[in-house]
Amino acid sequence: MENIPNPISIQNFTTENGALYHSLPLSFTVAGLALHSAPIVLVNHALTGNAQVTGENGWWNDLIGAGKTIDTNRYTVLAFNVPGNGADSFLIEKYQDFTTRDIARIFIIGLESLAIDQVHTIIGGSVGGGVAWEMLALEPNITQNLIPIATDWKSTDWMIANCFLQEQILNNSSKPIEDARIHAMLCYRSPESFKEKFQRTVNENLSIFNIESWLAHHGDKLQKRYQLASYKLMNQLLKTIDITRNSADFETLMSKTNAAIHIIGINSDLFFTARENKETYQELKKFKENVFYSEIDSVHGHDAFLIEYKQLDHLLADIFKAETIAK
Structure with a gap:
């Protein structure tokens, strides 16, 4: 079941804004099969979430667990705490030192320190999905599947x-x-x-x-x-998601990856709108084959990705259940 190993210590990290942190703790959880024994699903948490995605206090128990869509009998489920989210008692007072891309860089360092070259899937909702987009832009080969839910590659x-x-x-x-x-x-x-x-x-x-x-x-x-x-x-x-800031344009960045991109929008989302998600999908389709768009139909707005788990289960089943694991 889920276990919480010792945090990784990120040494001498300089943020995009030029702030130097001599030591940042990167705490994480591992659920399901042991690391390096099965395909890895990296789950990025949302604003008030944390790395406890499954188990007793898991915020995504409807989706992740034994026999669930993301089946912990078939996958290793890895989740990092955003340093400073308070889940591990570590706080960052100078919040303006950091951008979403910094967190993506920290997560990539975390994967490297666990000797993980590539994961099966990076999935995240809201700001967690924004971090996922940033990770793919930084490291095009980091994942086979990107599943950004109720999010986008930029803050509008x-x-x-x-x-x-x-x-x-x-x-x-x-x-x-x-x-x-x-x-x-x-x-x-x-x-x-x-x-x-x-x-x-x-x-x-x-x-x-x-x-x-x-x-x-x-x-x-x-x-x-x-x-x-x-x-x-x-x-x-949440405010600083933008894979193109001080970087290449969207097409240049996303042309570098072979990952399948499964965008999931919510038709009533007031925060990351479905319209914006569809525009991203249309843009990707111009130069990329393996990109998909699907939509949760709900009155519940942005939070529907935490509420409409049956629809989410249905939309994700093809990715997680249909394939035979040949790893």
């Missing part, structure tokens, strides 16, 4: 705007984590999702709308388990 103006507002709240609010989370929940869901769930009902005990008590509950819940420094860092990463 809309995304940057919302991250800017998040940053303002995190730096200026008297209850930063709670207030930032309340705003974020509006981006993670959709108007239709709220309508379906709440129907303008009132919480009689508190004399407020149920949507208000639900949002307050989510803010309070995150405040209890999450660190302010971690939130600032992860928000910074």
Whole structure:
């Protein structure tokens, strides 16, 4: 089952912005078959997530486990904690030192230190998918399959705007984590999702709308388990996804990889929109054969990749179940 080995120590790492970190701990989990005994699936976590993708507190248990879509009886499932996400008590105070690409570089160093040249799949949702795109742009042969879910290879103006507002709240609010989370929940869901769930009902005990008590509950819940420094860092990463920044253009970068790219969008995602995902797909199709687009149909917005696991299971089955493992 899942085990947590000792962290890898990343030595003398200079970020894109020129900040030198003499030592960064890279903690990780391994689930399923032992490393180097089976195809490896690297799972990149989202904003408030961590490397616990399966097991007792696994945030993706619906998808990953014995007999599940990503079957831990057939695969090795590897997940890194973004250094500074707080899961291993390590924090980064100067969050602006880092970009998404820095994290991709750190994950690549992590794979190298585990003597992994290539993985079967890199899969990630939201900012985790952004890190996955950055990894592929840096190392075209790092994976056979890239599965970015509810994400894109760049942060759009809309995304940057919302991250800017998040940053303002995190730096200026008297209850930063709670207030930032309340705003974020509006981006993670959709108007239709709220309508379906709440129907303008009132919480009689508190004399407020149920949507208000639900949002307050989510803010309070995150405040209890999450660190302010971690939130600032992860928000910074969400804002800085861009594989082309200080690099080549999209086509030049993606022409270098033979990996199959399976883009999964969500039709109601307000954050990383399906339209943007389809544009990325169309762009890739101009010069690449093994690229695919599929879509989760849901009212639940961005968070649907954590909610609609049956649809996700169906969309991923071809990749993980149809093939015979010849490794």
